[in-house]
Amino acid sequence: MPNNTNETLLRVEHLCQFFGPVKAVNDVSFDIKRGEVFGLVGESGCGKTTTGRSIIRIYNITSGSIYFKGQRICAGTLSYENAIREARKALRAATSPEEKERLRKTIEENRAAIRSAKHDHKHSDEDYAKGLVAHLEKERDEALAKAGADAVAIRKEYAEKIRIAKKTRLITNIQMIFQDPVASLNPRMTVREIIAEGLIIQGVRDQKYIDEKVYEILELVGLTRDHAGRYPHEFSGGQKQRIGIARSVIMQPDMLIADEPVSALDVSIQAQVINLLGDLRDRLGLTILFIAHDLSVVKYFSDRIGVMYYGEMVELATSDELFAHPLHPYTRSLLSSIPLPDPRTEKKRTRITYNRLAEHDYSVDKPSLREVAPGHFVQCNDAEFARYQAKLKEQA
Numbered sequence: 001m002p003n004n005t006n007e008t009l010l011r012v013e014h015l016c017q018f019f020g021p022v023k024a025v026n027d028v029s030f031d032i033k034r035g036e037v038f039g040l041v042g043e044s045g046c047g048k049t050t051t052g053r054s055i056i057r058i059y060n061i062t063s064g065s066i067y068f069k070g071q072r073i074c075a076g077t078l079s080y081e082n083a084i085r086e087a088r089k090a091l092r093a094a095t096s097p098e099e100k101e102r103l104r105k106t107i108e109e110n111r112a113a114i115r116s117a118k119h120d121h122k123h124s125d126e127d128y129a130k131g132l133v134a135h136l137e138k139e140r141d142e143a144l145a146k147a148g149a150d151a152v153a154i155r156k157e158y159a160e161k162i163r164i165a166k167k168t169r170l171i172t173n174i175q176m177i178f179q180d181p182v183a184s185l186n187p188r189m190t191v192r193e194i195i196a197e198g199l200i201i202q203g204v205r206d207q208k209y210i211d212e213k214v215y216e217i218l219e220l221v222g223l224t225r226d227h228a229g230r231y232p233h234e235f236s237g238g239q240k241q242r243i244g245i246a247r248s249v250i251m252q253p254d255m256l257i258a259d260e261p262v263s264a265l266d267v268s269i270q271a272q273v274i275n276l277l278g279d280l281r282d283r284l285g286l287t288i289l290f291i292a293h294d295l296s297v298v299k300y301f302s303d304r305i306g307v308m309y310y311g312e313m314v315e316l317a318t319s320d321e322l323f324a325h326p327l328h329p330y331t332r333s334l335l336s337s338i339p340l341p342d343p344r345t346e347k348k349r350t351r352i353t354y355n356r357l358a359e360h361d362y363s364v365d366k367p368s369l370r371e372v373a374p375g376h377f378v379q380c381n382d383a384e385f386a387r388y389q390a391k392l393k394e395q396a
Protein backbone atom coordinates (compact mmCIF):
# COMPACT_ATOMS: atom_id res chain seq x y z
CA MET A 1 0.00 0.00 0.00
CA PRO A 2 1.38 3.45 -0.86
CA ASN A 3 2.13 4.79 2.57
CA ASN A 4 5.74 5.72 2.73
CA THR A 5 5.68 9.07 4.52
CA ASN A 6 4.15 7.88 7.78
CA GLU A 7 2.92 11.42 8.34
CA THR A 8 -0.22 11.67 10.45
CA LEU A 9 -2.60 13.62 8.24
CA LEU A 10 -5.65 13.61 10.49
CA ARG A 11 -5.83 13.11 14.23
CA VAL A 12 -9.12 12.86 16.08
CA GLU A 13 -8.73 13.15 19.85
CA HIS A 14 -11.51 12.40 22.30
CA LEU A 15 -14.16 13.65 19.90
CA CYS A 16 -17.59 14.14 21.45
CA GLN A 17 -20.59 15.39 19.52
CA PHE A 18 -23.77 15.49 21.56
CA PHE A 19 -27.20 16.52 20.34
CA GLY A 20 -28.99 17.28 23.59
CA PRO A 21 -29.19 13.95 25.38
CA VAL A 22 -28.03 11.98 22.30
CA LYS A 23 -24.34 11.18 22.50
CA ALA A 24 -23.92 10.66 18.76
CA VAL A 25 -20.13 10.45 19.11
CA ASN A 26 -18.70 9.84 22.54
CA ASP A 27 -14.96 10.08 23.17
CA VAL A 28 -13.72 8.74 19.84
CA SER A 29 -10.01 8.87 18.97
CA PHE A 30 -8.13 7.70 15.89
CA ASP A 31 -5.59 8.95 13.43
CA ILE A 32 -5.09 8.54 9.69
CA LYS A 33 -1.71 8.49 7.99
CA ARG A 34 -1.10 10.17 4.66
CA GLY A 35 -1.98 7.79 1.82
CA GLU A 36 -3.97 5.48 4.04
CA VAL A 37 -7.53 4.24 3.60
CA PHE A 38 -9.21 4.12 7.00
CA GLY A 39 -12.53 2.29 7.15
CA LEU A 40 -15.11 3.39 9.73
CA VAL A 41 -17.75 0.75 10.22
CA GLY A 42 -20.84 0.20 12.34
CA GLU A 43 -24.59 -0.15 12.08
CA SER A 44 -26.90 2.70 11.14
CA GLY A 45 -27.11 5.38 13.83
CA CYS A 46 -23.78 4.59 15.52
CA GLY A 47 -22.28 8.00 14.74
CA LYS A 48 -20.24 7.51 11.53
CA THR A 49 -21.73 10.40 9.57
CA THR A 50 -21.56 12.65 12.63
CA THR A 51 -17.85 11.85 12.92
CA GLY A 52 -17.31 12.79 9.26
CA ARG A 53 -19.37 15.96 9.53
CA SER A 54 -17.54 16.98 12.69
CA ILE A 55 -14.22 16.69 10.84
CA ILE A 56 -15.37 19.04 8.07
CA ARG A 57 -16.64 21.44 10.73
CA ILE A 58 -20.34 21.29 10.13
CA TYR A 59 -20.74 21.40 13.92
CA ASN A 60 -19.15 23.20 16.81
CA ILE A 61 -17.99 19.97 18.38
CA THR A 62 -18.95 19.34 21.98
CA SER A 63 -15.54 18.24 23.18
CA GLY A 64 -12.17 17.01 21.99
CA SER A 65 -9.81 18.18 19.24
CA ILE A 66 -9.27 17.44 15.57
CA TYR A 67 -5.90 18.11 13.96
CA PHE A 68 -5.26 18.23 10.22
CA LYS A 69 -1.66 18.46 8.99
CA GLY A 70 -0.67 19.15 12.57
CA GLN A 71 -2.95 22.16 12.91
CA ARG A 72 -5.94 22.04 15.21
CA ILE A 73 -9.03 22.70 13.08
CA CYS A 74 -11.78 21.78 15.55
CA ALA A 75 -11.90 22.04 19.30
CA GLY A 76 -14.71 21.62 21.79
CA THR A 77 -14.77 22.85 25.35
CA LEU A 78 -17.03 20.54 27.38
CA SER A 79 -14.17 18.52 28.93
CA TYR A 80 -12.50 21.73 30.12
CA GLU A 81 -15.79 23.10 31.48
CA ASN A 82 -16.31 19.85 33.37
CA ALA A 83 -12.79 19.99 34.78
CA ILE A 84 -13.44 23.54 36.03
CA ARG A 85 -16.72 22.50 37.63
CA GLU A 86 -15.04 19.56 39.40
CA ALA A 87 -12.18 21.73 40.61
CA ARG A 88 -14.57 24.38 41.93
CA LYS A 89 -16.46 21.74 43.85
CA ALA A 90 -13.22 20.37 45.29
CA LEU A 91 -12.11 23.89 46.13
CA ARG A 92 -15.14 24.43 48.37
CA ALA A 93 -14.23 21.30 50.33
CA ALA A 94 -10.46 21.82 50.30
CA THR A 95 -8.74 22.83 53.54
CA SER A 96 -4.98 22.92 52.96
CA PRO A 97 -3.49 25.98 51.20
CA GLU A 98 -1.44 23.74 48.88
CA GLU A 99 -4.56 21.90 47.79
CA LYS A 100 -6.41 25.16 47.19
CA GLU A 101 -3.49 26.53 45.22
CA ARG A 102 -3.34 23.39 43.07
CA LEU A 103 -7.07 23.54 42.33
CA ARG A 104 -6.94 27.24 41.43
CA LYS A 105 -4.16 26.42 39.04
CA THR A 106 -6.24 23.65 37.47
CA ILE A 107 -9.10 26.10 36.96
CA GLU A 108 -6.78 28.66 35.38
CA GLU A 109 -5.25 26.05 33.06
CA ASN A 110 -8.64 24.88 31.88
CA ARG A 111 -9.78 28.45 31.30
CA ALA A 112 -6.72 28.94 29.12
CA ALA A 113 -7.54 25.69 27.29
CA ILE A 114 -11.04 27.02 26.55
CA ARG A 115 -9.63 30.28 25.16
CA SER A 116 -7.15 28.39 23.02
CA ALA A 117 -9.85 25.98 21.75
CA LYS A 118 -12.07 28.91 20.76
CA HIS A 119 -9.19 30.63 19.02
CA ASP A 120 -8.18 27.56 17.03
CA HIS A 121 -11.73 26.75 16.07
CA LYS A 122 -12.24 30.25 14.73
CA HIS A 123 -8.87 31.07 13.19
CA SER A 124 -7.46 27.84 11.78
CA ASP A 125 -8.35 28.80 8.20
CA GLU A 126 -6.77 32.22 8.54
CA ASP A 127 -3.63 30.78 10.12
CA TYR A 128 -3.41 28.22 7.34
CA ALA A 129 -3.86 30.83 4.57
CA LYS A 130 -1.15 32.96 6.17
CA GLY A 131 1.23 29.99 6.09
CA LEU A 132 0.45 29.34 2.40
CA VAL A 133 1.01 32.98 1.47
CA ALA A 134 4.33 33.06 3.33
CA HIS A 135 5.43 29.92 1.50
CA LEU A 136 4.50 31.35 -1.91
CA GLU A 137 6.26 34.65 -1.17
CA LYS A 138 9.42 32.77 -0.34
CA GLU A 139 9.12 30.73 -3.56
CA ARG A 140 8.57 33.93 -5.57
CA ASP A 141 11.58 35.65 -4.04
CA GLU A 142 13.76 32.63 -4.80
CA ALA A 143 12.55 32.63 -8.41
CA LEU A 144 13.23 36.36 -8.70
CA ALA A 145 16.75 35.94 -7.32
CA LYS A 146 17.72 33.48 -10.06
CA ALA A 147 19.95 34.79 -12.84
CA GLY A 148 18.00 35.83 -15.94
CA ALA A 149 14.65 35.69 -14.18
CA ASP A 150 11.72 37.30 -16.00
CA ALA A 151 10.64 39.46 -13.08
CA VAL A 152 7.43 40.73 -14.70
CA ALA A 153 6.18 37.24 -15.54
CA ILE A 154 7.14 35.85 -12.13
CA ARG A 155 5.43 38.67 -10.26
CA LYS A 156 2.30 38.23 -12.35
CA GLU A 157 2.22 34.46 -11.81
CA TYR A 158 2.71 34.73 -8.06
CA ALA A 159 0.29 37.63 -7.65
CA GLU A 160 -2.45 35.31 -8.93
CA LYS A 161 -1.28 32.35 -6.81
CA ILE A 162 -1.14 34.51 -3.69
CA ARG A 163 -4.55 36.02 -4.35
CA ILE A 164 -6.03 32.51 -4.40
CA ALA A 165 -3.97 31.33 -1.42
CA LYS A 166 -5.40 34.16 0.69
CA LYS A 167 -8.87 32.80 0.03
CA THR A 168 -7.92 29.17 0.58
CA ARG A 169 -9.56 27.49 3.49
CA LEU A 170 -7.79 24.58 5.11
CA ILE A 171 -11.07 22.76 5.14
CA THR A 172 -11.20 22.55 1.32
CA ASN A 173 -8.30 20.13 1.71
CA ILE A 174 -10.84 17.72 3.13
CA GLN A 175 -13.71 16.91 0.81
CA MET A 176 -16.72 14.79 1.63
CA ILE A 177 -18.72 12.66 -0.75
CA PHE A 178 -22.15 11.52 0.25
CA GLN A 179 -24.24 8.41 0.26
CA ASP A 180 -27.01 9.78 -1.89
CA PRO A 181 -25.62 11.21 -5.13
CA VAL A 182 -29.10 12.25 -6.27
CA ALA A 183 -29.79 14.48 -3.30
CA SER A 184 -26.33 16.00 -3.29
CA LEU A 185 -26.34 17.27 -6.89
CA ASN A 186 -28.29 20.41 -7.76
CA PRO A 187 -30.69 19.36 -10.57
CA ARG A 188 -30.69 22.85 -12.11
CA MET A 189 -26.96 22.97 -12.66
CA THR A 190 -25.04 21.42 -15.53
CA VAL A 191 -22.32 18.94 -14.74
CA ARG A 192 -19.77 21.59 -15.71
CA GLU A 193 -21.25 24.07 -13.21
CA ILE A 194 -21.46 21.46 -10.47
CA ILE A 195 -17.86 20.38 -10.87
CA ALA A 196 -16.47 23.91 -11.25
CA GLU A 197 -18.42 25.42 -8.35
CA GLY A 198 -15.72 24.93 -5.73
CA LEU A 199 -13.03 26.48 -7.93
CA ILE A 200 -15.18 29.52 -8.56
CA ILE A 201 -15.91 29.95 -4.85
CA GLN A 202 -12.17 29.77 -4.30
CA GLY A 203 -11.71 32.76 -6.57
CA VAL A 204 -10.52 31.14 -9.80
CA ARG A 205 -11.71 33.33 -12.71
CA ASP A 206 -9.90 32.05 -15.79
CA GLN A 207 -12.76 30.36 -17.73
CA LYS A 208 -10.41 28.50 -20.06
CA TYR A 209 -8.48 27.08 -17.12
CA ILE A 210 -11.74 26.07 -15.42
CA ASP A 211 -13.03 24.30 -18.56
CA GLU A 212 -9.78 22.42 -19.04
CA LYS A 213 -9.81 21.34 -15.40
CA VAL A 214 -13.41 20.15 -15.67
CA TYR A 215 -12.62 18.07 -18.77
CA GLU A 216 -9.53 16.62 -17.16
CA ILE A 217 -11.42 15.64 -14.01
CA LEU A 218 -14.34 14.18 -15.99
CA GLU A 219 -11.95 11.87 -17.76
CA LEU A 220 -10.19 11.04 -14.52
CA VAL A 221 -13.44 9.75 -13.01
CA GLY A 222 -14.40 7.72 -16.07
CA LEU A 223 -16.79 10.17 -17.74
CA THR A 224 -16.20 12.17 -20.93
CA ARG A 225 -15.99 15.87 -21.76
CA ASP A 226 -19.27 15.55 -23.69
CA HIS A 227 -20.97 15.03 -20.35
CA ALA A 228 -20.10 18.56 -19.17
CA GLY A 229 -23.15 20.25 -20.67
CA ARG A 230 -25.70 17.76 -19.37
CA TYR A 231 -27.88 17.78 -16.25
CA PRO A 232 -27.75 15.29 -13.33
CA HIS A 233 -31.04 13.57 -14.19
CA GLU A 234 -29.52 12.34 -17.46
CA PHE A 235 -27.12 10.08 -15.55
CA SER A 236 -27.35 6.70 -13.84
CA GLY A 237 -26.73 6.30 -10.10
CA GLY A 238 -23.15 5.18 -10.59
CA GLN A 239 -22.43 8.07 -12.97
CA LYS A 240 -23.98 10.54 -10.52
CA GLN A 241 -21.62 9.28 -7.85
CA ARG A 242 -18.74 9.81 -10.29
CA ILE A 243 -19.88 13.42 -10.70
CA GLY A 244 -19.93 13.77 -6.90
CA ILE A 245 -16.39 12.40 -6.75
CA ALA A 246 -15.28 14.75 -9.56
CA ARG A 247 -16.67 17.74 -7.69
CA SER A 248 -14.57 16.80 -4.66
CA VAL A 249 -11.40 15.84 -6.49
CA ILE A 250 -11.18 19.06 -8.54
CA MET A 251 -10.36 20.87 -5.29
CA GLN A 252 -7.15 18.82 -5.09
CA PRO A 253 -7.91 17.68 -1.54
CA ASP A 254 -5.44 15.72 0.55
CA MET A 255 -8.27 13.83 2.09
CA LEU A 256 -11.62 12.43 1.01
CA ILE A 257 -14.33 11.44 3.43
CA ALA A 258 -16.50 8.97 1.55
CA ASP A 259 -19.71 8.49 3.54
CA GLU A 260 -21.27 5.23 2.38
CA PRO A 261 -20.57 6.24 -1.22
CA VAL A 262 -21.87 2.97 -2.66
CA SER A 263 -24.71 2.07 -0.29
CA ALA A 264 -27.35 3.56 -2.58
CA LEU A 265 -26.00 1.85 -5.70
CA ASP A 266 -26.74 -1.51 -7.32
CA VAL A 267 -24.35 -4.22 -6.19
CA SER A 268 -23.04 -4.52 -9.74
CA ILE A 269 -22.03 -0.86 -9.75
CA GLN A 270 -20.58 -0.78 -6.21
CA ALA A 271 -17.30 -2.46 -7.17
CA GLN A 272 -16.76 0.00 -10.04
CA VAL A 273 -17.08 3.02 -7.77
CA ILE A 274 -14.82 1.46 -5.13
CA ASN A 275 -12.26 0.66 -7.81
CA LEU A 276 -12.43 4.26 -8.97
CA LEU A 277 -11.71 5.49 -5.45
CA GLY A 278 -8.79 3.07 -5.17
CA ASP A 279 -7.48 4.27 -8.50
CA LEU A 280 -7.74 7.93 -7.47
CA ARG A 281 -6.02 7.16 -4.23
CA ASP A 282 -3.05 5.72 -6.12
CA ARG A 283 -2.90 8.38 -8.82
CA LEU A 284 -3.52 11.44 -6.68
CA GLY A 285 -2.03 10.20 -3.42
CA LEU A 286 -5.37 10.68 -1.67
CA THR A 287 -6.01 9.73 1.91
CA ILE A 288 -9.49 8.33 2.43
CA LEU A 289 -11.81 7.98 5.38
CA PHE A 290 -14.23 5.39 4.08
CA ILE A 291 -17.49 5.03 5.98
CA ALA A 292 -19.63 1.91 5.59
CA HIS A 293 -22.24 0.03 7.57
CA ASP A 294 -20.92 -3.41 6.80
CA LEU A 295 -17.47 -4.89 6.87
CA SER A 296 -17.56 -6.69 3.53
CA VAL A 297 -17.40 -3.39 1.63
CA VAL A 298 -14.32 -2.11 3.43
CA LYS A 299 -12.39 -5.36 3.78
CA TYR A 300 -10.15 -5.20 0.72
CA PHE A 301 -10.11 -1.47 0.42
CA SER A 302 -9.02 -0.36 3.89
CA ASP A 303 -5.56 -0.45 5.44
CA ARG A 304 -7.04 -0.08 8.90
CA ILE A 305 -10.57 -0.32 10.21
CA GLY A 306 -12.32 1.24 13.19
CA VAL A 307 -15.54 -0.33 14.45
CA MET A 308 -18.09 1.95 16.10
CA TYR A 309 -20.98 1.00 18.33
CA TYR A 310 -23.43 3.52 19.81
CA GLY A 311 -21.11 6.47 19.44
CA GLU A 312 -18.00 4.70 20.72
CA MET A 313 -15.01 3.08 19.06
CA VAL A 314 -14.99 -0.55 20.19
CA GLU A 315 -12.18 -1.99 18.08
CA LEU A 316 -9.44 -0.63 15.81
CA ALA A 317 -6.80 -2.61 13.93
CA THR A 318 -5.31 -3.23 10.52
CA SER A 319 -7.78 -4.77 8.13
CA ASP A 320 -5.89 -8.09 8.10
CA GLU A 321 -5.65 -8.24 11.89
CA LEU A 322 -9.31 -7.38 12.37
CA PHE A 323 -10.46 -10.16 10.06
CA ALA A 324 -7.96 -12.70 11.40
CA HIS A 325 -8.35 -11.95 15.11
CA PRO A 326 -11.55 -10.05 15.86
CA LEU A 327 -11.81 -9.65 19.63
CA HIS A 328 -14.70 -7.41 20.54
CA PRO A 329 -17.99 -9.33 20.48
CA TYR A 330 -19.62 -6.59 18.40
CA THR A 331 -16.94 -6.93 15.71
CA ARG A 332 -17.48 -10.68 15.76
CA SER A 333 -21.18 -10.20 15.28
CA LEU A 334 -20.56 -7.86 12.31
CA LEU A 335 -18.23 -10.44 10.77
CA SER A 336 -20.74 -13.22 11.25
CA SER A 337 -23.27 -11.30 9.17
CA ILE A 338 -21.11 -11.29 6.02
CA PRO A 339 -22.36 -13.92 3.57
CA LEU A 340 -19.71 -16.44 2.52
CA PRO A 341 -19.01 -17.10 -1.17
CA ASP A 342 -18.95 -20.91 -0.76
CA PRO A 343 -22.56 -22.20 -0.50
CA ARG A 344 -21.56 -25.16 1.69
CA THR A 345 -19.84 -23.01 4.31
CA GLU A 346 -22.54 -20.36 3.87
CA LYS A 347 -25.14 -22.93 4.94
CA LYS A 348 -23.26 -23.55 8.17
CA ARG A 349 -22.64 -19.88 8.92
CA THR A 350 -24.16 -18.89 12.24
CA ARG A 351 -24.95 -15.31 12.94
CA ILE A 352 -23.80 -14.00 16.28
CA THR A 353 -25.99 -11.35 17.84
CA TYR A 354 -24.45 -8.81 20.16
CA ASN A 355 -26.11 -7.78 23.36
CA ARG A 356 -24.01 -5.27 25.24
CA LEU A 357 -25.62 -5.80 28.63
CA ALA A 358 -25.42 -9.59 28.49
CA GLU A 359 -21.89 -9.55 27.13
CA HIS A 360 -20.02 -7.37 29.60
CA ASP A 361 -20.08 -6.68 33.30
CA TYR A 362 -18.98 -3.06 33.55
CA SER A 363 -20.60 -2.36 36.92
CA VAL A 364 -17.26 -2.01 38.74
CA ASP A 365 -14.43 -2.71 36.30
CA LYS A 366 -14.92 0.05 33.67
CA PRO A 367 -13.96 -0.24 30.00
CA SER A 368 -11.68 1.93 27.88
CA LEU A 369 -10.01 1.54 24.49
CA ARG A 370 -6.78 -0.38 25.10
CA GLU A 371 -3.96 -1.68 22.96
CA VAL A 372 -4.21 -5.45 23.27
CA ALA A 373 -1.48 -6.12 20.70
CA PRO A 374 0.66 -3.59 18.80
CA GLY A 375 -1.76 -1.46 16.76
CA HIS A 376 -4.76 -3.55 17.81
CA PHE A 377 -7.09 -1.62 20.13
CA VAL A 378 -10.19 -3.00 21.82
CA GLN A 379 -12.65 -1.43 24.20
CA CYS A 380 -12.38 -3.58 27.33
CA ASN A 381 -11.97 -3.59 31.09
CA ASP A 382 -9.15 -5.24 33.07
CA ALA A 383 -10.69 -8.70 33.06
CA GLU A 384 -11.45 -8.60 29.32
CA PHE A 385 -8.00 -7.20 28.54
CA ALA A 386 -6.40 -10.25 30.15
CA ARG A 387 -8.81 -12.57 28.36
CA TYR A 388 -8.19 -10.96 24.93
CA GLN A 389 -4.44 -11.13 25.36
CA ALA A 390 -4.62 -14.80 26.30
CA LYS A 391 -6.77 -15.43 23.26
CA LEU A 392 -4.30 -13.77 20.91
CA LYS A 393 -1.46 -15.78 22.41
CA GLU A 394 -3.42 -18.97 21.87
CA GLN A 395 -4.04 -18.07 18.20
CA ALA A 396 -0.43 -17.06 17.51
Ligand SMILES: Nc1ncnc2c1ncn2[C@@H]1O[C@H](COP(=O)(O)OP(=O)(O)O)[C@@H](O)[C@H]1O
Binding pocket: 019, 022, 023, 024, 042, 043, 044, 045, 046, 047, 048, 049, 050, 051
Ligand atom coordinates in the same frame (compact mmCIF):
# COMPACT_ATOMS: atom_id res chain seq x y z
N1 LIG B 1 -28.39 16.96 13.60
C1 LIG B 1 -28.77 16.03 14.49
N2 LIG B 1 -29.60 16.34 15.52
C2 LIG B 1 -29.96 15.41 16.43
N3 LIG B 1 -29.56 14.12 16.39
C3 LIG B 1 -28.75 13.75 15.41
C4 LIG B 1 -28.32 14.67 14.40
N4 LIG B 1 -27.51 14.01 13.53
C5 LIG B 1 -27.44 12.74 13.97
N5 LIG B 1 -28.18 12.56 15.09
C6 LIG B 1 -28.32 11.32 15.87
O1 LIG B 1 -27.01 10.91 16.18
C7 LIG B 1 -26.89 9.50 16.09
C8 LIG B 1 -25.81 9.13 15.10
O2 LIG B 1 -26.23 9.46 13.79
P1 LIG B 1 -25.31 9.29 12.50
O3 LIG B 1 -24.00 9.91 12.77
O4 LIG B 1 -26.06 9.80 11.35
O5 LIG B 1 -25.13 7.73 12.41
P2 LIG B 1 -24.62 6.80 11.18
O6 LIG B 1 -24.03 7.69 10.14
O7 LIG B 1 -23.64 5.88 11.80
O8 LIG B 1 -25.82 6.06 10.69
C9 LIG B 1 -28.26 8.98 15.72
O9 LIG B 1 -28.91 8.63 16.92
C10 LIG B 1 -28.92 10.18 15.07
O10 LIG B 1 -30.30 10.12 15.23
Ligand SMILES: [Mg+2]
Binding pocket: 045, 048, 049, 050, 259
Ligand atom coordinates in the same frame (compact mmCIF):
# COMPACT_ATOMS: atom_id res chain seq x y z
MG1 LIG C 1 -24.57 7.84 8.09
